[in-house]
Amino acid sequence: MVTASAPGKVYLFGEHAVVYGEPAVPCAIERRATVTVTERSDGLRVQADDLSLNGFTVEYEGKATDRPDIDVSESLVDAGMGYINEAIEQVKDATGAESVGFDVEINSQIPLGAGLGSSAAVAVAAIDAGTRELGVELQPEEIADRAYQVEKKVQDGEASRADTFCSAMGGAVRVEGDDCRQIEAPELPFVVGYDGGAGDTGALVAGVRRLREQYDFAADTVEAIGDIVRNGEQALADGNVEELGRLMDFNHGLLSALGVSSRSLDAMVWAARNGEAHGAKLTGAGGGGCIVALDETAESLTAMEYTPGCEQAFRAELDTTGVQMEAE
Ligand code: MEV
Numbered sequence: 001m002v003t004a005s006a007p008g009k010v011y012l013f014g015e016h017a018v019v020y021g022e023p024a025v026p027c028a029i030e031r032r033a034t035v036t037v038t039e040r041s042d043g044l045r046v047q048a049d050d051l052s053l054n055g056f057t058v059e060y061e062g063k064a065t066d067r068p069d070i071d072v073s074e075s076l077v078d079a080g081m082g083y084i085n086e087a088i089e090q091v092k093d094a095t096g097a098e099s100v101g102f103d104v105e106i107n108s109q110i111p112l113g114a115g116l117g118s119s120a121a122v123a124v125a126a127i128d129a130g131t132r133e134l135g136v137e138l139q140p141e142e143i144a145d146r147a148y149q150v151e152k153k154v155q156d157g158e159a160s161r162a163d164t165f166c167s168a169m170g171g172a173v174r175v176e177g178d179d180c181r182q183i184e185a186p187e188l189p190f191v192v193g194y195d196g197g198a199g200d201t202g203a204l205v206a207g208v209r210r211l212r213e214q215y216d217f218a219a220d221t222v223e224a225i226g227d228i229v230r231n232g233e234q235a236l237a238d239g240n241v242e243e244l245g246r247l248m249d250f251n252h253g254l255l256s257a258l259g260v261s262s263r264s265l266d267a268m269v270w271a272a273r274n275g276e277a278h279g280a281k282l283t284g285a286g287g288g289g290c291i292v293a294l295d296e297t298a299e300s301l302t303a304m305e306y307t308p309g310c311e312q313a314f315r316a317e318l319d320t321t322g323v324q325m326e327a328e
Contacts, residue, residue, distance in 0.1 A: 115284025245278025
């Protein structure tokens with residue numbers, strides 16, 4: 001039995017545009033997914049205590065199949081299971097152990113499909129725990145690459161390396177195509193608002209692709225997000241939190257234009273802005289889930305707590321620890 005954990009993330013800038021080769025800057029946060037993998041003779045049994053699913057157990061490949069007890073859509077559960085299946089395929093590929101089975105237990109502080117990188121964190125932690133369980137220790141860069149293959153497969157070939165690299169390495173990272181690196185970041189006063197919902201990453205990414213193909217101005221919008229990221233990198237290097245906030249506001253506007261925001265995400269963004277936030281934007285694929293704001297005061301937290309549609313608001317610290325083994 002091996003337990004490994006990996007952090008979730010917020011996007012300071014660049015989600016969606018990163019799928020088309022623009023740069024993005026995600027930052028790991030101190031909310032982690034913890035995965036325990038135990039070898040068994042055959043089959044796969046998955047137990048999840050908290051993925052906004054009220055806990056579920058799925059057992060198959062010759063064993064009983066229970067439909068999870070869910071409070072989110074079936075497609076989200078199928079997607080969640082897809083990430084775990086593919087992570088296990090990567091474990092088998094990395095270790096050459098084709099015929100083994102696994103018990104997989106997931107405990108996550110990261111809501112599923114809410115823009116905080118739950119699927120990447122689960123895939124990263126599962127690959128680390130699974131390979132270690134079979135006596136193989138992979139470097140974080142290889143875990144990131146294998147977790148990226150998982151996301152690509154589940155998201156029909158439309159994924160960037162951003163979420164998985166960030167989760168495997170920790171801290172702030174910059175991703176542009178296959179070029180992934182860790183970057184310095186000043187202390188960033190992240191505040192997260194969560195509407196209790198989720199978006200379907202695959203469908204949202206496909207929607208942006210359609211717009212981009214249909215309208216030149218949508219393609220320009222994607223490129224403009226890349227420009228924001230490049231400006232944001234300079235603001236990060238200068239430690240200019242006010243400028244970072246302004247750029248986040250701009251980034252949110254462009255994501256809205258691309259159709260990936262929602263009423264509750266917009267409401268939380270505006271609540272944070274009406275508080276003391278330097279800026280606020282949705283994080284991740286959108287459609288529902290989370291926004292991130294920069295605010296060192298308690299104002300935007302309070303403002304969001306009083307906002308209809310906001311289920312939870314919390315402060316999030318940058319997590320400089322990427323994937324790590326917790327127990328064996
Ligand atoms: C999802 O967390 C981020 C997207 O940019 C998709 C991806 O990068 O794979 C929307």
